[in-house]
Amino acid sequence: MTIERELPDTERAPPELANLRIVPRNGRYRWIPIAIVIVLALMLLDGVVFNPRFEWGVVGSYLFTPTILQGLATTVWLTALCMSLGVLLGIVIAVMRMSPSRIVSGFARLYIWFFRGTPILVQLIFWYNLAALFPNLGLGIPFGPTLIEFRTNDIITPLAAAILGLALNEGAYMAEIVRAGISSVDEGQDEAARALGMPRLKSMRRIVLPQAMRFIIPPTGNETIGMLKMTSLVSVIALSDLLYSAQAIYSRTFETIPLLLVCCCWYLVLTSLLSVVQARIEAYYGRGATPVGTNQGDRT
Amino acid sequence: MSHLMVEARGVEKKIGHLEILRGVDFDVARGEVVSLIGPSGSGKSTFLRCINHLTKITSGYLSVDGELVGYQRRGNALHELSENETAAKRAEIGMVFQRFNLFGHKTALENVIEAPIQVKRERRSEATERARALLERVGLGHKADSYPSQLSGGQQQRVAIARALAMQPKLMLFDEPTSALDPELVGEVLEVMKGLVADGMTMVVVTHEMGFAREVCDRVAFMDEGRIVECSPPSELFDRPRTERARSFLAHIL
Numbered sequence: 426m427t428i429e430r431e432l433p434d435t436e437r438a439p440p441e442l443a444n445l446r447i448v449p450r451n452g453r454y455r456w457i458p459i460a461i462v463i464v465l466a467l468m469l470l471d472g473v474v475f476n477p478r479f480e481w482g483v484v485g486s487y488l489f490t491p492t493i494l495q496g497l498a499t500t501v502w503l504t505a506l507c508m509s510l511g512v513l514l515g516i517v518i519a520v521m522r523m524s525p526s527r528i529v530s531g532f533a534r535l536y537i538w539f540f541r542g543t544p545i546l547v548q549l550i551f552w553y554n555l556a557a558l559f560p561n562l563g564l565g566i567p568f569g570p571t572l573i574e575f576r577t578n579d580i581i582t583p584l585a586a587a588i589l590g591l592a593l594n595e596g597a598y599m600a601e602i603v604r605a606g607i608s609s610v611d612e613g614q615d616e617a618a619r620a621l622g623m624p625r626l627k628s629m630r631r632i633v634l635p636q637a638m639r640f641i642i643p644p645t646g647n648e649t650i651g652m653l654k655m656t657s658l659v660s661v662i663a664l665s666d667l668l669y670s671a672q673a674i675y676s677r678t679f680e681t682i683p684l685l686l687v688c689c690c691w692y693l694v695l696t697s698l699l700s701v702v703q704a705r706i707e708a709y710y711g712r713g714a715t716p717v718g719t720n721q722g723d724r725t
Numbered sequence: 726m727s728h729l730m731v732e733a734r735g736v737e738k739k740i741g742h743l744e745i746l747r748g749v750d751f752d753v754a755r756g757e758v759v760s761l762i763g764p765s766g767s768g769k770s771t772f773l774r775c776i777n778h779l780t781k782i783t784s785g786y787l788s789v790d791g792e793l794v795g796y797q798r799r800g801n802a803l804h805e806l807s808e809n810e811t812a813a814k815r816a817e818i819g820m821v822f823q824r825f826n827l828f829g830h831k832t833a834l835e836n837v838i839e840a841p842i843q844v845k846r847e848r849r850s851e852a853t854e855r856a857r858a859l860l861e862r863v864g865l866g867h868k869a870d871s872y873p874s875q876l877s878g879g880q881q882q883r884v885a886i887a888r889a890l891a892m893q894p895k896l897m898l899f900d901e902p903t904s905a906l907d908p909e910l911v912g913e914v915l916e917v918m919k920g921l922v923a924d925g926m927t928m929v930v931v932t933h934e935m936g937f938a939r940e941v942c943d944r945v946a947f948m949d950e951g952r953i954v955e956c957s958p959p960s961e962l963f964d965r966p967r968t969e970r971a972r973s974f975l976a977h978i979l
Contacts, residue, residue, distance in 0.1 A: 611826070621888070632839075
């Protein structure tokens with residue numbers, strides 16, 4: 426419905442106004458930040474790349490030496506293993522934390538409280554020295570007879586201590602990430618799944634977790650990158666990861682800085698690869714999340 | 726085989742000190758379509774959710790097709806069933822939600838085949854074939870590969886109905902299926918529901934669509950303050966309400 430009103434032409438905008446050209450704001454001072462960045466880049470080039478004291482030649486010569494590559498391999502698989510265990514543990518602890526049973530959720534809280542609340546370095550040394558507290562480890566009935574028993578030092582090798590320490594610690598952090606992800610999925614999703622006859626755990630696995638992944642993946646990417654570098658802590662319990670291998674070399678040759686640079690190069694390569702993998706996974710779990718077609722305004 | 730599809734006797738639901746249902750008596754015969762109306766907070770949705778045990782009742786007797794839903798009777802007590810046993814009974818009761826609740830990470834087709842494959846262990850090929858037919862039936866055959874976020878509210882709700890039908894339920898529960906829709910989309914969903922009525926599906930519908938209640942329901946139950954105050958054929962309830970509360974409610978909304 427239009428309302429026709431008689432207005433004198435003098436009060437209407439003249440038609441040629443519709444032809445006015447729109448000129449975007451020109452950034453007259455755009456060149457200032459660009460200039461600053463260029464100057465900084467040149468300073469970096471001069472001070473770092475062309476600085477002979479960085480001994481880039483030495484860095485290059487050690488980049489692919491077998492000791493370093495073996496350390497790199499240890500770092501990579503230790504990260505992968507501890508992270509996988511940490512994620513699985515995190516999911517279990519998160520589901521326990523959300524359990525209606527107070528005892529179950531209380532246990533999960535206690536776990537998270539302890540492993541997030543104490544330094545990882547202390548935890549690693551603790552696991553490494555477990556034999557001092559429990560000379561023997563066994564399965565049995567509390568206060569009752571023991572069924573099987575092992576000498577602690579036979580089981581808890583430096584490697585086992587590293588895996589145990591890193592995975593248990595990571596589990597606590599992952600539990601909170603997974604819990605945040607699960608609570609960000611609308612409750613109606615679980616309700617619909619259960620109305621269709623899915624038991625609680627199946628609904629969790631098929632419906633809720635896949636949608637929680639969208640919220641879980643980015644912080645998990647952070648955690649993985651954190652874990653990659655956290656594995657360098659295992660050098661304190663004499664496990665030869667990337668950093669430990671570099672230390673072993675420079676303690677002989679005194680080429681401290683170049684060898685630490687070798688480490689940094691490899692850590693940067695690995696984190697770059699991880700970022701690419703993370704982007705792929707995010708794209709996979711993001712399916713269905715962005716409206717492509719029209720939406721009628723009934724999404725919240 | 727029981728003549729009654731839903732039978733409720735003195736169903737009560739308390740949350741803390743709050744009494745949401747205060748003794749609901751209610752029957753739905755096989756093949757009957759009954760709508761639940763009443764002011765908000767009267768317990769309509771809660772009662773509907775009790776029927777498939779999404780909400781646990783505090784006391785009373787509630788059966789679907791002659792069987793208790795979340796419980797098993799032993800002597801004079803009702804024992805709660807295990808998770809899996811309750812799930813198996815829920816699988817026979819379809820439910821459609823106010824906010825659709827389509828699985829956001831699955832396409833329309835995947836939404837429809839999920840439960841038949843995961844719960845009923847149907848073969849993927851069979852489930853897919855039937856799902857395509859169901860989507861066709863709700864007029865969305867061409868949207869099988871769309872994600873819920875790419876569908877309008879009315880289309881999402883129609884997929885949700887197809888998803889519930891894929892389990893071949895003996896009873897369908899609708900919880901305000903058109904309340905979250907833009908006015909111009911309500912009609913397409915009601916059309917699909919009318920189709921179900923024509924096929925003889927037993928349905929319980931919580932709704933604010935008085936036109937739908939009057940036109941297609943066998944009976945209309947008016948709920949207020951946790952009880953069913955009046956339950957009669959629509960012509961009687963809408964034209965000659967017996968109770969004052971039903972009269973004032975209808976006067977407000979009609």
